[in-house]
Amino acid sequence: MDSFILRKRRRVEVEPTPSAVEQPEDSTDFKLAVLSSLHPAAEASDLLEALLAAEGSVEYASDLLKQNGRLADPRKRIKSSALGNQSSLSDFSITSGNESGRRKVPLTRRGKTLHLYTPEDIEEHTPCTIIHNFLPAQEAEALLRELLPESCTYEKSTFKLFDRVVESPHTMRFYVDSWDEAEKQKTEYVYDGSKIEDVRKSLPEMLKVSAKVKETVNREVQRRIKEFYPNGEKLKYQSPDEWLPNCSFVNCYDGPQESVGYHADQLTYLGPRAIIGSLSLGVAREFRVRRVVARDEETTSASKATTDRADTEGQIAIHLPHNSLLIMHAEMQEEWNHSIAPAQVINPHPIAGNKRLNITYRCYKDFLHPKYTPRCKCNVPCVLRSVRKRKENRGKYTWTCHAHYVPGQDGCSYFQWAEFDDDGYPPWVKKNIDEKKPMNKNVG
Numbered sequence: 001m002d003s004f005i006l007r008k009r010r011r012v013e014v015e016p017t018p019s020a021v022e023q024p025e026d027s028t029d030f031k032l033a034v035l036s037s038l039h040p041a042a043e044a045s046d047l048l049e050a051l052l053a054a055e056g057s058v059e060y061a062s063d064l065l066k067q068n069g070r071l072a073d074p075r076k077r078i079k080s081s082a083l084g085n086q087s088s089l090s091d092f093s094i095t096s097g098n099e100s101g102r103r104k105v106p107l108t109r110r111g112k113t114l115h116l117y118t119p120e121d122i123e124e125h126t127p128c129t130i131i132h133n134f135l136p137a138q139e140a141e142a143l144l145r146e147l148l149p150e151s152c153t154y155e156k157s158t159f160k161l162f163d164r165v166v167e168s169p170h171t172m173r174f175y176v177d178s179w180d181e182a183e184k185q186k187t188e189y190v191y192d193g194s195k196i197e198d199v200r201k202s203l204p205e206m207l208k209v210s211a212k213v214k215e216t217v218n219r220e221v222q223r224r225i226k227e228f229y230p231n232g233e234k235l236k237y238q239s240p241d242e243w244l245p246n247c248s249f250v251n252c253y254d255g256p257q258e259s260v261g262y263h264a265d266q267l268t269y270l271g272p273r274a275i276i277g278s279l280s281l282g283v284a285r286e287f288r289v290r291r292v293v294a295r296d297e298e299t300t301s302a303s304k305a306t307t308d309r310a311d312t313e314g315q316i317a318i319h320l321p322h323n324s325l326l327i328m329h330a331e332m333q334e335e336w337n338h339s340i341a342p343a344q345v346i347n348p349h350p351i352a353g354n355k356r357l358n359i360t361y362r363c364y365k366d367f368l369h370p371k372y373t374p375r376c377k378c379n380v381p382c383v384l385r386s387v388r389k390r391k392e393n394r395g396k397y398t399w400t401c402h403a404h405y406v407p408g409q410d411g412c413s414y415f416q417w418a419e420f421d422d423d424g425y426p427p428w429v430k431k432n433i434d435e436k437k438p439m440n441k442n443v444g
């Protein structure tokens with residue numbers, strides 16, 4: 001989460017969703033009339049089918065109809081299902097990776113948003129796996145009810161954009177699995193150059209669910225390796241160890257306009273090729289992903305402008321309903337950016353109202369505790385980043401000064417290449433010692 005502050009862009013990253021025609025109280029007839037005016041050539045039965053498949057969202061239905069219209073093959077027409085949309089893109093070729101995976105001709109285009117709905121399309125064309133209805137309904141509800149009162153106390157974090165101090169347009173809090181660890185986080189760990197004062201202990205339902213997330217993520221990571229990675233092998237720098245979630249950021253988006261801009265999650269305590277299990281609760285929102293385009297991948301002079309570069313390949317939108325688990329795989333943070341887009345309209349959730357809560361379960365590595373990592377000239381533990389934009393160094397990692405991104409601080413020029421072995425261990429970790437284990441294994 002924390003490195004969404006790193007973006008230095010001159011325009012708002014996330015655009016509002018294109019259609020402003022929906023109202024939550026609109027009747028089906030009204031929605032059909034709107035759809036019909038947008039798609040005059042479509043048959044009434046197709047409009048209804050699209051609306052059902054889109055769970056009543058005119059915007060998604062319209063996107064489906066647009067995609068459907070482009071598909072000559074009748075087998076690729078919209079099918080509704082218990083889960084919602086099944087608009088298959090299997091005959092399209094779109095970008096699914098670069099260093100790490102299969103590479104096809106991009107389907108997404110500059111400035112365009114491609115909506116993907118089925119788990120098959122999502123895992124084929126993005127670095128993510130989605131599992132709908134992840135928990136038994138009652139467990140998801142219990143977790144939501146546990147977090148809702150907490151979320152009222154969350155706060156926005158501030159970040160530095162050019163010379164201005166800006167607030168993130170949503171609230172969040174950080175949780176770890178024991179009080180002991182919370183104390184260490186408050187006193188020993190550094191985020192954006194300072195300590196976090198409010199570190200909380202994961203609540204009982206969060207911990208219960210963490211065990212399930214752990215099991216599912218480990219299974220899905222193995223399947224991803226087998227089915228999607230070159231030669232069925234894990235990526236270079238990806239940990240061969242079991243993924244053990246030991247902390248989480250909980251995000252709260254209260255109302256349609258709360259969002260988070262395009263970012264990659266900070267790797268400082270996660271290490272290279274990080275994996276994140278992200279559980280959505282409450283209001284359904286749109287998660288957008290966009291592949292990072294290296295400077296030298298640009299082709300036209302127009303795309304050389306910084307503001308245009310990131311749009312070169314367009315973006316992919318993934319619908320995140322209540323009780324869906326999204327796994328961000330090992331290729332995600334180094335090669336893609338992600339965001340939660342502001343929405344024009346949301347469908348209120350019966351328990352959460354206008355709120356979407358999201359738990360991003362993470363695995364902090366003990367060997368990346370700030371007592372081990374390099375310090376910059378300001379004597380602050382460095383931040384770990386991957387090189388993403390420069391082709392000649394892409395795939396490498398750096399240790400640099402946090403303070404560039406801290407309000408009121410300019411930072412120093414400290415820079416050091418970060419070395420890792422093929423399994424993602426830094427040089428100070430010797431083979432087969434305890435430090436290889438994740439953070440909570442060393443907590444006394």
Ligand SMILES: O=C(O)CCC(=O)C(=O)O
Pocket residue numbers: 001002249251260265278287338339340358360
């Ligand atoms: O709310 C989400 O689904 C994404 C949150 C996120 O990107 C983060 O916590 O880093």
Ligand SMILES: [Fe+2]
Pocket residue numbers: 001263264265338
């Ligand atoms: Fe994130």
